[in-house]
Amino acid sequence: MTMDMNTRTEKRGISLGSRAKHTWTLIKNEKSLYIMIIPVLLYYIIFCYIPMGGAIISFKHFSPAQGLWNSPWVGFQWFEEFFRSPYFARTFTNTLRISLATILFGFPAPILFALLINELHGTKFKRIVQTLSYMPHFVSLVVTCGMVIEFTRYNGVITQVLGIFGFPQKTMLQEPNLFMPVYVISGIWQEVGWGSIIYLSALVGIDQQLYEAARIDGAGRIRQTINITLPCLLPTIIIMLILRIGGLMNVGFEKIILLYNDAVMSKADVISSYVYRKGLLEANWSYSTAVGLFNGLINCILLISANTITRKFADTKLW
Amino acid sequence: MGLEYTKNEKIFNYFNKAFLTALLFVIAYPLYYILMVSFSEPMRHMAHQGILWNPLGFTFDSYKTVLQNSMIGIGYRNTIVIVIVGVALNLTLTSFGAYFLSRPRAVFQKQVMWIIVFTMFFSGGLIPFYLLVRELGLYDTLWSLILPNAIGTFNLIIMRTAFMCIPYSLEESAKMDGAGHFTILWRIVMPLSLPTVAVIILYYGVHHWNAWFNAIIFIKNRNLYPLQLVLREILIVNDTASMTSGGNAADTQMVSETIKYSTMVIATFPILCLYPFLQKYFVKGIMIGAVKG
Numbered sequence: 052m053t054m055d056m057n058t059r060t061e062k063r064g065i066s067l068g069s070r071a072k073h074t075w076t077l078i079k080n081e082k083s084l085y086i087m088i089i090p091v092l093l094y095y096i097i098f099c100y101i102p103m104g105g106a107i108i109s110f111k112h113f114s115p116a117q118g119l120w121n122s123p124w125v126g127f128q129w130f131e132e133f134f135r136s137p138y139f140a141r142t143f144t145n146t147l148r149i150s151l152a153t154i155l156f157g158f159p160a161p162i163l164f165a166l167l168i169n170e171l172h173g174t175k176f177k178r179i180v181q182t183l184s185y186m187p188h189f190v191s192l193v194v195t196c197g198m199v200i201e202f203t204r205y206n207g208v209i210t211q212v213l214g215i216f217g218f219p220q221k222t223m224l225q226e227p228n229l230f231m232p233v234y235v236i237s238g239i240w241q242e243v244g245w246g247s248i249i250y251l252s253a254l255v256g257i258d259q260q261l262y263e264a265a266r267i268d269g270a271g272r273i274r275q276t277i278n279i280t281l282p283c284l285l286p287t288i289i290i291m292l293i294l295r296i297g298g299l300m301n302v303g304f305e306k307i308i309l310l311y312n313d314a315v316m317s318k319a320d321v322i323s324s325y326v327y328r329k330g331l332l333e334a335n336w337s338y339s340t341a342v343g344l345f346n347g348l349i350n351c352i353l354l355i356s357a358n359t360i361t362r363k364f365a366d367t368k369l370w
Numbered sequence: 371m372g373l374e375y376t377k378n379e380k381i382f383n384y385f386n387k388a389f390l391t392a393l394l395f396v397i398a399y400p401l402y403y404i405l406m407v408s409f410s411e412p413m414r415h416m417a418h419q420g421i422l423w424n425p426l427g428f429t430f431d432s433y434k435t436v437l438q439n440s441m442i443g444i445g446y447r448n449t450i451v452i453v454i455v456g457v458a459l460n461l462t463l464t465s466f467g468a469y470f471l472s473r474p475r476a477v478f479q480k481q482v483m484w485i486i487v488f489t490m491f492f493s494g495g496l497i498p499f500y501l502l503v504r505e506l507g508l509y510d511t512l513w514s515l516i517l518p519n520a521i522g523t524f525n526l527i528i529m530r531t532a533f534m535c536i537p538y539s540l541e542e543s544a545k546m547d548g549a550g551h552f553t554i555l556w557r558i559v560m561p562l563s564l565p566t567v568a569v570i571i572l573y574y575g576v577h578h579w580n581a582w583f584n585a586i587i588f589i590k591n592r593n594l595y596p597l598q599l600v601l602r603e604i605l606i607v608n609d610t611a612s613m614t615s616g617g618n619a620a621d622t623q624m625v626s627e628t629i630k631y632s633t634m635v636i637a638t639f640p641i642l643c644l645y646p647f648l649q650k651y652f653v654k655g656i657m658i659g660a661v662k663g
Contacts, residue, residue, distance in 0.1 A: 078476050083551040085553075087551060090468070091463055095486060097506075097517050098502070101498075102494030102499045102502050103498075105494050106598040108498065165388065180394055180396075185649065186645065187397060189576060189642060190642075191582070194605065194638050197606060201627075201631075215420075240396075240397060271376075272378075297491065305583045308583075309606055330496060340498060348494060350491075351491065354491060
């Protein structure tokens with residue numbers, strides 16, 4: 052087998068041939084190292100790359116009986132169908148609305164939280180705050196949504212407490228306009244503490260001398276925060292923001308599926324939950340794959356643009 | 371550090387503490403409330419308005435009802451199987467990948483890294499994934515919850531970062547003594563990065579424990595339901611009827627309320643009780659990831 056490979060590469064020139072040969076000896080000498088990577092690559096090929104290739108059914112009229120290869124091509128039919136359907140406007144706006152609200156409120160929350168915790172200088176209280184605020188992260192999504200549904204029912208504890216301030220005693224998750232606030236606030240409850248860890252670890256790395264110098268110059272706490280802490284946090288914030296924007300169209304649909312119901316569908320249905328319903332509940336394989344692919348492409352474009360913009364203006368980048 | 375606070379700073383500290391205390395209350399109280407309701411008498415809970423400080427009455431009745439439900443036991447059993455087998459597989463494959471990527475001068479390393487990282491940004495989507503798992507014959511088996519989650523790319527990168535911190539000379543001397551790569555990995559690299567390995571085990575474990583979506587699309591046989599799917603039936607789909615057979619409708623409604631809270635406690639508190647002991651490891655893991663970022 053090696054002979055065969057050598058004769059073939061030799062035709063393309065000595066250097067290439069000897070390089071391939073060199074590579075091959077390197078691999079042969081450390082066989083076990085390369086055996087190790089085989090199952091890993093197999094995993095990625097089977098469970099990540101084959102589905103990527105399988106996304107081709109969005110250009111076909113796929114039916115399991117005919118199989119992937121024999122199903123007929125239909126071009127962009129499914130995409131057109133989606134863009135023309137009333138669901139396009141609905142799911143697209145809902146995705147953007149819920150996602151932007153999550154970024155607007157959910158993204159700064161852990162940063163502010165980290166800044167406040169950071170001001171508690173090494174006290175026991177600081178430890179308690181951290182320990183307790185990380186806890187909701189470990190509550191499973193199903194239980195969290197169960198809690199949300201119970202608490203926001205017309206006789207639930209949150210509705211009752213808000214009732215003191217004149218809030219109507221209605222089941223919140225039956226009100227289309229309340230779906231997004233409930234979704235965003237429960238998300239902040241679950242992740243604010245956990246999300247602050249990454250910023251806290253960046254804060255630990257700031258040189259304390261900077262603060263001392265600022266104090267000598269008479270800078271107060273707020274000045275120190277604006278002129279020292281925030282600039283030092285900026286690279287972390289930007290990286291997190293790029294990642295967040297790249298996932299803009301990936302609204303946590305698992306949570307939406309758990310929380311929504313017919314009454315709030317008009318404001319709660321997002322692209323990915325629509326893909327789930329169309330594909331897995333109604334078995335419109337090709338159509339829903341097309342919708343999912345559309346969603347994935349927007350994400351890719353967003354991620355690349357966010358990265359390019361920050362690379363140009365802030366000199367911070369993901370790659 | 372001999373910090374002396376000015377008057378303004380003292381006022382700031384005071385407000386900061388007050389604000390964080392209020393925030394902490396909002397974060398922690400829902401969990402406390404669940405615990406309190408789970409011990410309450412259904413009747414009194416129905417009549418109660420607003421927040422709770424102690425259980426209304428004290429009874430284990432709703433816990434008894436929950437534990438009599440065979441599905442909870444089945445769910446726990448399946449989840450434990452998934453966590454143990456899943457984490458074992460996760461750890462094996464993740465350490466293989468991380469080891470390969472952390473070697474200096476391995477051939478094709480860059481290409482392999484790209485293949486792996488690319489999957490973080492683009493995927494084929496839900497439907498092709500679903501059809502693939504069906505095609506592989508994993509449908510309605512516990513393997514459908516284990517194999518497709520065999521590697522978490524982020525965890526792989528964290529582990530690689532940790533492996534790269536180990537001085538290479540240690541491995542070279544082991545190699546001189548005739549140790550192969552598998553031996554170096556298990557005997558030298560893994561023990562030396564034990565804190566990170568612990569973090570990764572915990573991350574994977576929690577992930578398997580909390581996962582429910584793959585189960586809802588792949589598992590139809592009720593005997594294979596993981597815990598989260600059982601919870602979903604009780605908490606979201608609102609199916610407590612099987613547990614509260616007998617009695618009139620109003621009774622059932624009342625009992626089912628407290629049953630839900632006991633179910634949440636039974637499903638969540640094992641992890642929450644374990645968690646304060648594990649906390650420092652979790653946090654360390656995020657920090658390692660952050661250093662990389």
